[in-house]
Amino acid sequence: MNHSSNSLPLVLGLAAGLGVVAYFLLIKNDPVQQTQVREPTPNPDNSQSSQQQVGAVANNDTGYSTNPSQNQLTPNPPKRPDLKRGSEGTTDTGHFTTQLKLIENLPTNEQYAARRKLLIEWVTVDPKSALQALEQVPDDHRAGTLSAIAQAWGKVEPEAAAAWALKLPKDDSVRALAASVTGWFQVDRVAAKSYATELEPGPYRTEILKSLAANWAGPPRSAAEWLGTLQDGAGRNQAMSSVFSVWGRTNPSLAEAWVMQSPHGTIRDHATLGLSRGLLTRDPGKALRYAQQIEDTGVKAMQLRSMVNDYARSCISCHRSGKPGCLRGPVTDLPNSLVPAQQKSRVFNIVRRNLNN
Secondary structure, eight states: OHHHHHHHHHHHHHHHHHHHHHHHHHHHHHHSSSSOOOOOOOOOOHHHHHHTTOOOSSTTSEEEETTTTTEEEEEEOOOOOOGGOOSSSSSSOOOHHHHHHHHHOOOOOOOHHHHHHHHHHHHHOEEEHHHHTTTSOOOHHHHHHHHHHHHHHHHHOHHHHHHTTTSSSSHHHHHHHHHHHHHHHHHHHHHHHHHTTTSOOOOOHHHHHHHHHHHSOOOOOHHHHHHTTTTTHHHHHHHHHHHHHHHHHHHHHHHHHHHHSSOHHHHHHHOOOHHHHHTTTTHHHHHHHHHHHHHHHHHHHHHHHHHHHHHHHHHHHHHHHOOSSHHHHHHHSSOOTSHHHHHHHHHHHHHHHHHOO
């Protein structure tokens, strides 16, 4: 009797243990109770319409969208709710349509400038109808007109302008996004520069940096110093060359001083490349000497070959105007490893024929 009562707690304990094991086995095998994968909560900023705008099917945590047709990352438009337009369609824009019809009656050589000017104003008032009018622009006028209205729209609605740009075919898209960010840059330099520098390397970043440098409102030195803080890449390097190409024409002494004081490396090479391009029409001989100072062999060869190809025009020009620094002797002495002898000979023959006429 005592033996049975002593065994009772042991039996009850074993039964409880078996019950717990059976419970977990049932849970494990019950598909209803298994942990389910939760779908991500939809983000209003990544709605279906916004994905279609950038041609995207997937977003990652870098702020980029993957475009399967281009197999690359496409930037998302900047978020500027403070610069969004209010209700649309409240403004009578009939006079724009009337003006557009009148422009069609102008001489062909006057239509481009007149239409471009009209659409720049139109897009800031009624983007939807202005973009419809853009579709009527002749193909040979489209690129310049598209950039002009993208820049004008970017000043007032950078987010909407960029979203539209990213829906365009690839070449137009890159050009239009760069123009819209440039317009934004003119009213908010800090935000536009931040957006540009955070883009992944690629054609969008390259074109935007080049456009910002070309439209820099301020001393070229400040543009060069800002570009010098950026990560090495095609965008920064091409933008640096663009800055010094302009600076070399407007104030060559200051541009030369900046180059000579900068440390050796990629930044200096591309600044020197731009300086050489800027000086070419002013002083071909000095332009050639700067090209020869470029340390990167590939960049140096590219500029020297470009100068030799341009030699026919620049040589004839300097002979007729008396400008210093004729390139005949220095070009002849360029190593064939940098400029092939056949290329030099072909150009010399062109110059000789033209000078004899």
